Amino acid sequence: MEDKIMKVIRGTLRHEALNIIQVFTQLKKMNLSQEEIDMHLAPNIHQSAKRLVRHKTLQLSLEFTQLGNEYNQITRQVNEDERNKVPIDEQKYMQQMILELEYKMLEKALEIKKIENRKVPDTPIETNLIEHGLFGAGSHSKAVMKKKYSGGFVQQTRNGFRRLYYENANGVFLGIFDARVLAGLTKLYFENGGEQKFSFNFNELVRAMETEPSGKEYMELHESLINLSRTQIIMEEYYLPGSKYRQRTILYHPIDTLEFILRDGEEPGRERAASVTFHRHIHDSLQAGNFLHMNVVLFNDLHKPITKLLYVNMINSCAQNVTSYHVDTLTQHLNLQTENRSLVVSGILDAFQELQTMDVISSYEVVYGPRRSIQYINFVPGDLLQMSNKYPIEIDKHDNEVIQETLQLMLTKNEPMHST
Structure with missing residues (x-):
């Protein structure tokens, strides 16, 4: 290719x-x-x-x-x-x-x-979804997924930065394209006045995603919207600004309802308009300002799926002054589907190198553990990442105390800090 x-x-x-x-x-x-x-x-x-x-x-x-x-x-x-x-x-x-x-x-x-x-980041992304790792950078092929999940129903618990329980009734893991679609939907949500339920044409969503309209793109959008609507999650540490503590959510669909709109000349399954309703958890969080902004043009330009998702997570991490990742935690958070740790680490390092080449980060370094295995990766935010932090999120008092205690402990032990 x-x-x-x-x-x-x-x-x-x-x-x-x-x-x-x-x-x-x-x-x-x-x-x-x-x-x-x-x-x-x-x-x-x-x-x-x-x-x-x-x-x-x-x-x-x-x-x-x-x-x-x-x-x-x-x-x-x-x-x-x-x-x-x-x-x-x-x-x-x-x-x-x-x-x-x-x-x-x-x-x-x-x-x-x-x-x-270097376009000013203007596409909002809800932070709970980033922190809980809803989207993955690695997935099996459709054939493997059908074989592994023969009933067409996927269940998974991810122990990334924050614990997430994931279900999908369409037999898929949400990936990079789905992340772009949901980011585009969130942009349209605000353009429609922040209404929990809103309608749109596919060409409006394509514009929000900063991509080119085409028959293939519309088909992928149709499939992605279905995948998103058939996904249910439980967030173990859901945060709403103003709350003192994080809480565990119920099992819910981030997109609560999806309705395709059949217009004149269109066939069922080839609709080019839809109406969606965000779940109240997403709606309440967005209304409370619990989101950051990404540059979707830069996101689209990044080459590897791992690099794209790392960029999104770094926006959130840097807003919390976290600039170090534990490799095994990061692997789970990105839902990298392989048991070969060496291969996974190599892919992650390639992504960090691309982010450095693209000026998202200025530099990075690895921290080795027992048997010279890479345990942590530290990074210094670059110009393009710092632009995204023009819109910082609020950290609640409880989280701030935990972060300060962790920092003090790490300094005492002289160990790098991993992402929260």
Whole structure:
């Protein structure tokens, strides 16, 4: 899949470069300075770069590095030929100019992506759902899920940052796409005046999710809404601002009701509008201001599912001044479906590396335990993560006392703190 995407990126670059190579060639012959050439080419480069921004930053960055190596190599060859007064190889010279154009396009595309990823976070996410790990970053295939849960009913207790009991009557674990859908619904909830029940068209939800409308996207939305509505949970430490203590909830559906709206020309199962009702726990929590904001553009641009979910959890953790995770607790919280700890830890470290590359965190370090196994991962929030903390959540007095006591204990023992 990755190779296919890289080929698509390279194919787009080559197509766009060949479209403007004649203009570039003419500019080169006019004895202009490099600055003047860049100025004349800027509109063409920008237009071509916009056709690349649908790809993820990590993919574009990998191609940018590869392309830079190719361009430097052929430039060295051309310069060496000139020094040795070797007759000009027109094909080699043309290849150098094409690579130069492609390099400039990719550079501009990455610049555009960086600006987009610095968009002010404006998509609300309810903190109880984050803290209790409703969504997972890893799941089995549909075939494995059917085999493992032959009755089509999933039950699970997750001992992540906060204990969660999970049921799904559709035989699935909620994943990254479902997290995007619920975040989009929450944005629409506020746009509709914070009404517990609200209606929407799928194109409105797609807009809230910062994605492109398509038949495939609408089908996935339809399925995700069903999966969300057929999920029941018990939160062991539900928190409502203003309450002195956290409490255990009843078994409830986060989306209490779902009703698809059949419009003219649509078939049952292919509806493109719906009405949902948030459960009162979600509604009350949102009304009390118990939410943070995520940058859904950045979320969509992150490459790996673990990275996406880590980003969301870090927003909440940093709002509570927690910058260290216990690896085994984090594994359960992200619902990573494998018993191979080494593989899990490797995937988590890859996610931290991506978050550092994307400026979500400035740095991270691992803390080893017995037999050199990684026990904790500490991190320093970066610019993009700190932007999300413009909207901090309130921590109740009881939680604050627990955090302070834990910090004091950790300092006494000289151990890193794990997430609460």
